[in-house]
Amino acid sequence: MSNLHLEIADGKMNYRPGEMVEGVAFWELPELPKLLELRLFWRTQGKGTVDHQVVATIAFDGAKPTDRRPFRFALPAEPYSVSGILVSIVWGLELVAEPDGGSAGVEIVISSTGEEVRLEKKK
Amino acid sequence: MRARDNPFRTDRVLSVRYQLAEGTFDGLLDRFEAMGRRAAIVGPKGHGKTTLLEDLTPRLRDRGFTVRELRLDEDQPRFDRAFLGEFLRSLGGRDVILLDGAEQLGWFAWFRFERATRAAGGLLVTTHRAGRLPTLIETTTTPELLDGLVGEILGRGAPDVRSITRGLFEKHRGNLREALRELYDHYAAVEA
Numbered sequence: 001m002s003n004l005h006l007e008i009a010d011g012k013m014n015y016r017p018g019e020m021v022e023g024v025a026f027w028e029l030p031e032l033p034k035l036l037e038l039r040l041f042w043r044t045q046g047k048g049t050v051d052h053q054v055v056a057t058i059a060f061d062g063a064k065p066t067d068r069r070p071f072r073f074a075l076p077a078e079p080y081s082v083s084g085i086l087v088s089i090v091w092g093l094e095l096v097a098e099p100d101g102g103s104a105g106v107e108i109v110i111s112s113t114g115e116e117v118r119l120e121k122k123k
Numbered sequence: 124m125r126a127r128d129n130p131f132r133t134d135r136v137l138s139v140r141y142q143l144a145e146g147t148f149d150g151l152l153d154r155f156e157a158m159g160r161r162a163a164i165v166g167p168k169g170h171g172k173t174t175l176l177e178d179l180t181p182r183l184r185d186r187g188f189t190v191r192e193l194r195l196d197e198d199q200p201r202f203d204r205a206f207l208g209e210f211l212r213s214l215g216g217r218d219v220i221l222l223d224g225a226e227q228l229g230w231f232a233w234f235r236f237e238r239a240t241r242a243a244g245g246l247l248v249t250t251h252r253a254g255r256l257p258t259l260i261e262t263t264t265t266p267e268l269l270d271g272l273v274g275e276i277l278g279r280g281a282p283d284v285r286s287i288t289r290g291l292f293e294k295h296r297g298n299l300r301e302a303l304r305e306l307y308d309h310y311a312a313v314e315a
Contacts, residue, residue, distance in 0.1 A: 085125075
């Protein structure tokens with residue numbers, strides 16, 4: 001049985017560009033996977049084609065099947081976390097064990113205010 | 124409603140998998156095997172051909188085949204000649220080619236492609252009309268299937284939207300992709 005977890009320091013979910021997101025990744029796996037890495041990414045959600053980009057990764061080389069590792073990413077300037085009716089841009093961290101080792105993820109918000117930018121429909 | 128909260132957003136809709144009207148995926152692959160591993164999934168737009176092809180992929184791998192995926196659509200209706208040449212030269216006897224969108228190829232291009240892929244371990248295509256290869260399965264849709272998909276997407280305790288889905292099924296002539304996209308607009312109009 002695979003168990004992967006992500007814990008962000010102080011439970012902080014809202015960030016400004018350039019800030020650091022840090023925390024601890026930990027896992028219990030039956031055996032060491034071929035790939036164990038943490039990804040910082042954004043993806044679109046909405047009506048159209050799904051787009052996504054992994055902007056940074058940390059590979060946990062030399063990890064044990066049960067282990068915990070600290071992580072730290074400097075957050076990029078863009079794109080901001082944003083939501084409208086047709087599309088949202090969602091930032092997240094995902095710990096992935098491949099193949100077939102499962103994953104764990106957490107969403108974060110990046111913008112100049114630390115709050116998701118809302119694109120409102122004109123009244 | 125925010126796009127990320129819309130239950131009919133693309134990533135959520137794509138997570139719903141193909142539902143066979145009868146039989147099993149294993150049974151379907153047994154039939155593919157009996158047909159010499161050269162066959163077509165036939166159906167109109169939005170009737171689940173691509174989803175079924177995707178759902179057969181891991182099962183073909185489980186049977187020891189190497190899946191080689193190709194896709195043609197209205198945006199890219201032809202193969203790049205250099206790419207295709209390289210692709211065909213690399214084919215082995217345990218490679219099964221999955222070509223999504225075979226209807227994009229004209230008859231002559233299809234004839235050449237079909238002949239050039241005979242060295243492969245198999246060829247499974249999706250196409251809108253029967254005739255290119257023997258038909259493995261015809262994908263069909265029903266109002267009940269759309270209701271089932273909508274129920275799966277909305278989850279337990281969701282409001283009954285059958286009064287809407289029946290109309291959408293008729294309007295889009297069984298094209299479930301378009302019906303689900305219109306449901307996106309329906310939910311998008313709902314204030315958060």
